[in-house]
Amino acid sequence: MIDVKLLQKNFDETASALMRKKVSADIITELKTANENLKTAKLAYETMQAKQNELSKLFGQYKKEGKNTDELKIEVDNNKATLNDLLETQRAAEETLDAIIMRVPNIPDADVPDGADEEDNIEIKKVLTPPAFAFTPREHWELAEANGWIDFERGVKLAKSRFSVVLGMGARLERALINFMLDFNRERGFMEVSVPMLVNRRALEGTGQLPKFEDDLFKIEDEELYLIPTAEVPITNLYQDEILNAAELPIKMCGYTSCFRKEAGSGGRDVRGMIRQHQFHKVELVAITRADQSDAVFEEMVACASDLLSALGLPHRLVTLCTGDLGFGAAKTVDLEVWLPGQNTYREISSVSNTRDFQARRAKIRYKEEGKNLLAHTLNGSSLAVGRTMVAIMENFQQEDGSIIIPTVLQKYL
């Protein structure tokens, strides 16, 4: 969540930054009022509590000295009643503030371009040239079925639409990709972790998926557990409620998990093929850093994803997301879009974000430096989405006869 103190102290500046991310002026004002109300309520409650504590001590003294406590008891009882009222007021104020602030997105970095949607994202650079074909390149679902790599119908039979089954060489390629990605990232200093794919509410609040995006999550019936939409959730929350030593930062991790998304609101987009599935595999990078390290680690993570694509021989481009396309928790995001000849366009395959202290404040991830506790910065990025990488391999390396050449870096994993 955002720093309310900052809003309080620096109202105009913070408000206009939030408005770049389409937060209404009303909500910002509400937030400010709610915070002021809470402060007042707290002060009143604590003052009364101080009095009560004092009276209690006095009571103990009276008892010890054998003095009469009747009168004191009345005073203490009265006090208690007001104390309870004040506590109620304080709790209500807390709830009000919480309800608002948990739904307010992060403040975008100053250098994030203004814009309405993905049309306004800014291309940073292109890497590798899209291949030229002597024939009309086909889309991945045709290739996948022709090669017997993916069975879309049977996936639907087992679960529902947007589920598929990968088989034969397709399944082996998937496994090879995962191993290749994990090794690649580990060599760049990202420690491999294997984490739960079901998490509780607290974890999802920590990284910002809840309370606002409940509709996109699969929830386990009768349990406070959800299927993770990304490994960012369990990996980042590994350090929830912890105070780390400044010297042990940055902590850089990578993990492979399945991810589950309801894709509510994605309408009829990408219904065909495996671009947008309810369940997909992803290797994720997560970093916990000191405040002064996050920019450098961010670049490292972008390079990691880009170099991985290059190693696979996949043409791609890097774009900086504009304010309108920026995710809820991100202060800054660079997307990597891979070239898909079948669709004749670049499609997102990785997204690297710096959330600065937004998640850390929610999840209470801090570090101690020179005796002070400071909020950490958290970053996450895909490296890469496995299904989409398979799509890219199929489309970029397809031959006229429909066969697919597998990148040489993957040979040893097959």
Next chain:
RNA sequence: GGGUCACUGGCAGAGUGGUCGAAUGCACCGGUCUUGAAAACCGGCGAGGGUUAAACCUCCCAAGGUUCAAAUCCUUGGUGGCCCGCCA
């Protein structure tokens, strides 16, 4: 899933209704001593909120409750150990 015992500061570990945010030891930080280090000695040393700074408030797994007063008593939940059951 059932039973049972436990959960206190970085760690170990006292504290079982009142001045306890919490003894003591270890670790850690600063100082004295020393050519330097070790040892010894002296001092400091949990977290969050709040304040210019203080005062003050909260936190002894969590949430409730009893009480004028809870680390201490009660209830529920969580986690861990052991026993039983079940299982990949």
